[in-house]
Amino acid sequence: MTDCLFCRMVAGEVPATVVHETDRTLAFRDINPQAPTHVLVVPKQHHPTVAALAEADPDLLAAVVRAAAAVAVQEGLATEDGVEPGYRVVTNTGPQAGQSVPHVHLHVLGGRDLTWPPG
Template identity: 50%
Template sequence: MDCIFCKIVNGDIPSQKVFENDRVLAFRDIQPAAPTHVLVIPKKHIASMNEAQDEDAELLGELLLTAKKVAAELGIAESGYRLVNNVGPNGGQVVYHIHVHILGGEKLGGLNVKA
């Protein structure tokens, strides 16, 4: 498989790891879009959210909980941060291995979605 994130998981490509356990890995983005920009990925290859299956539910939950933990460890939890999961070409996905971006460290503009 020619997946850059799988190569990072396997240690074939170095990364600046900030968290790792047996199921997920978090590392600094090499092209940061914010002062704090970390990617959280499962070690299991899932191309995108569209390919996730029901049996991946626990792993997907672990991705989000890991993002929360990493944000706290990096000191951005209190001031706030953004989690982003891009899906497909129109969604901005570039690497086809599901991942969550943690963005923070400054007031983020852009998306003005009211919830």
């Protein structure tokens, strides 16, 4: 989609601070971080929401989650077995939930104690 910000990032048309990339996913630093580590993980293929992605391509959804876990390890938020010190993975669906870009993305947050509930 030519009008989708994240599709344009995937295409290299809009700059991003890329921290992890696979053939199917791209992970980059959030421009408005809500934690010391705040990385967005997107599928390279456009899907508007996590539900739409799960319906259309469950294997790609799994690849996005695997990429988020790899980012957490790479950023020092988790060890290879997925524990300590810890991190949060968040996805927002729709404007009322805070989804500002209609391209599914996972937020990987960490680097400080994260409170619950978040909002």
